[in-house]
Amino acid sequence: MSAEPHAIETRGLSLWYGSFQALFDVSTDIRSGIITSLIGPSGCGKTTLLRCFNRVNERYGNVRTAGEIRILGESIYDPDVSLIELRKAVGMVFQRPNPLPISVYENVVFGLRVHTPRTDLKRSVLDEAVEKALTEVGLWKDLKDRLKTKATGLLLEQQQKLCLARLLPLKPEVILMDEPASALDVGGTRAIEELMFELAGKYTIVIVTHNMAQARRASDECIFMLMGKVVEHARTEDLFLNPQNPKTAEYIEGRYA
Amino acid sequence: MSSVPSPIRIARAERSRAAVLAEKALEALIRLSGVSAILFVAAIFFFVLKEAAPVLFSEGFSLGQFLFSTEWYPTSANNVRYGTFALTVGTLSVTALAMLIAVPFGLGAAIYLSEFCKPRLRETLKVVIELLSAIPSVVWGFVGLTVMSKLIVNATGAPVGVNVLNGGIILALMSVPVIVSIGEDALKAVPDSFREAGVALGATRWQLVYRVLLPAARNGLLAAVLLGVGRAVGETMAVLMATGHAVHIPGSLLDSVRTLTANIAAELGEAPSGSDHYRVLFLTGTLLFLITLVVNLTADFVVRGIRRK
Numbered sequence: 001m002s003a004e005p006h007a008i009e010t011r012g013l014s015l016w017y018g019s020f021q022a023l024f025d026v027s028t029d030i031r032s033g034i035i036t037s038l039i040g041p042s043g044c045g046k047t048t049l050l051r052c053f054n055r056v057n058e059r060y061g062n063v064r065t066a067g068e069i070r071i072l073g074e075s076i077y078d079p080d081v082s083l084i085e086l087r088k089a090v091g092m093v094f095q096r097p098n099p100l101p102i103s104v105y106e107n108v109v110f111g112l113r114v115h116t117p118r119t120d121l122k123r124s125v126l127d128e129a130v131e132k133a134l135t136e137v138g139l140w141k142d143l144k145d146r147l148k149t150k151a152t153g154l155l156l157e158q159q160q161k162l163c164l165a166r167l168l169p170l171k172p173e174v175i176l177m178d179e180p181a182s183a184l185d186v187g188g189t190r191a192i193e194e195l196m197f198e199l200a201g202k203y204t205i206v207i208v209t210h211n212m213a214q215a216r217r218a219s220d221e222c223i224f225m226l227m228g229k230v231v232e233h234a235r236t237e238d239l240f241l242n243p244q245n246p247k248t249a250e251y252i253e254g255r256y257a
Numbered sequence: 258m259s260s261v262p263s264p265i266r267i268a269r270a271e272r273s274r275a276a277v278l279a280e281k282a283l284e285a286l287i288r289l290s291g292v293s294a295i296l297f298v299a300a301i302f303f304f305v306l307k308e309a310a311p312v313l314f315s316e317g318f319s320l321g322q323f324l325f326s327t328e329w330y331p332t333s334a335n336n337v338r339y340g341t342f343a344l345t346v347g348t349l350s351v352t353a354l355a356m357l358i359a360v361p362f363g364l365g366a367a368i369y370l371s372e373f374c375k376p377r378l379r380e381t382l383k384v385v386i387e388l389l390s391a392i393p394s395v396v397w398g399f400v401g402l403t404v405m406s407k408l409i410v411n412a413t414g415a416p417v418g419v420n421v422l423n424g425g426i427i428l429a430l431m432s433v434p435v436i437v438s439i440g441e442d443a444l445k446a447v448p449d450s451f452r453e454a455g456v457a458l459g460a461t462r463w464q465l466v467y468r469v470l471l472p473a474a475r476n477g478l479l480a481a482v483l484l485g486v487g488r489a490v491g492e493t494m495a496v497l498m499a500t501g502h503a504v505h506i507p508g509s510l511l512d513s514v515r516t517l518t519a520n521i522a523a524e525l526g527e528a529p530s531g532s533d534h535y536r537v538l539f540l541t542g543t544l545l546f547l548i549t550l551v552v553n554l555t556a557d558f559v560v561r562g563i564r565r566k
Contacts, residue, residue: 056457087459094457098450101473110468114460166458 004072007032007174007204008053013067015048022048024228035196035205037219039212045228046208050176053206054090055083072173088115091167092176096183097159099151104143107151107162108133111170129169137165137195157188164195177207193218212252216240224248305542312536323540329504331524331534339537341544343504347514350507351496352489354425355432360482363436368466370437371444390434394495401427401499415511417501422510424500428492432485439484443477444470476560483556490549493518517545
């Protein structure tokens with residue numbers, strides 16, 4: 001764990017998709033080693049903000065940003081920042097489980113293969129990484145005899161756990177989760193949340209969720225966003241029991257969604 | 258509202274006889290168009306085989322000689338020999354060379370178009386590539402005969418410029434557009450979530466291509482290559498003009514050859530209808546048909562094998 005108290009800091013962050021402004025002057029600090037949830041109605045910019053942290057939203061081309069994001073003290077919009085290193089340190093789990101159409105084993109070691117020179121990748125190193133990562137997400141017992149099967153054929157819950165497992169060999173500092181349980185059933189959702197509790201502490205976790213009950217159950221701090229702005233950022237308990245902003249109160253009471 | 262809600266109706270709605278009949282007729286028509294492909298292929302095969310069959314039982318013809326002899330003397334006055342082995346080797350050598358050139362170029366271009374290219378340039382390139390596939394094969398043959406042949410003579414010092422190398426290059430140029438457009442479709446069909454997963458794990462663009470996209474699009478890319486092979490094996494006019502038309506097993510790239518297709522095109526007009534020569538040419542057509550069938554079936558098995566894995 002890094003010594004920085006805040007894993008992620010944003011200062012005056014604004015973002016435009018073409019001429020549409022999706023984020024307005026977002027300044028917030030996300031603490032290291034805990035679970036922070038981003039909540040708010042559809043289109044409030046929570047996913048956009050999350051996708052800024054590993055700069056994966058820049059794939060769409062017409063994205064423009066202003067302001068600053070510092071991750072572990074380093075400004076990620078500096079010209080000398082390597083996106084490859086950034087994405088190694090900041091992993092992401094998506095809304096739809098998206099394991100690659102290769103074997104379970106190759107999915108887990110994908111990151112290592114991408115980031116390490118071939119000569120350093122001995123079979124034993126890879127085998128060890130696979131066992132460790134799959135054990136950490138609770139898949140090892142189920143999948144240890146099926147490492148060679150195609151990952152896209154697994155159950156959805158297993159696929160999502162695998163998507164989490166494949167981040168771990170890279171030893172990320174931050175794990176971003178974009179509604180990681182929205183494609184899963186009740187059991188799958190619970191399993192993913194339990195997994196998050198186990199991983200928190202080792203990693204800083206930021207999760208976007210539509211589901212207020214999930215934010216309440218599964219996060220330590222909570223950020224409420226509306227129309228591209230951060231309205232309130234507090235400990236989850238405080239935000240739900242004693243919201244400071246009337247708009248937050250209205251949202252958590254379900255007056256708009 | 259005071260009226261009692263009517264109970265829901267789940268009985269089949271009454272329809273006019275005409276509507277029912279029209280639907281039946283449409284269904285039959287669609288089924289017919291689906292089956293017609295099989296019908297046409299079977300009919301063509303039957304017709305070609307029917308023209309060829311009598312020679313199989315004629316005296317002085319042996320199937321072994323037809324397949325494995327290199328001596329093709331169909332008009333010899335006292336010793337007629339119909340050996341197509343040199344022609345088969347001609348077809349295979351020109352096709353192999355063409356694929357050696359066209360597959361890397363074609364797949365490379367498909368990857369560039371689908372993953373690396375800016376949208377505006379992509380549209381321009383696609384139009385140009387489609388234009389390339391619209392050039393008639395006789396024009397390609399003309400290019401081979403005049404331009405390419407001179408280039409080859411100048412560059413290698415070969416005595417003649419119409420040879421395996423010339424035919425291979427011309428066929429490669431003709432197959433590339435097919436490979437590019439089918440290959441690009443296959444890459445475009447890879448779900449974007451795979452690219453996103455790769456990018457988020459820190460893969461570079463090239464790592465994304467060979468670690469994610471190539472495995473994901475493997476079947477489609479294989480289909481692209483096979484359509485290219487099909488184009489090359491079946492091409493007639495361009496190879497007729499560019500390969501030199503000598504019945505001869507090539508010892509090097511600079512030897513002239515003749516292909517199965519070119520041989521049929523050149524000789525069918527001169528062979529008296531119903532003669533042995535005429536029938537042997539049809540038999541050659543059957544052989545071509547079988548070669549492409551084997552290529553397609555192999556591909557099918559390979560693709561299925563990959564899928565099962």
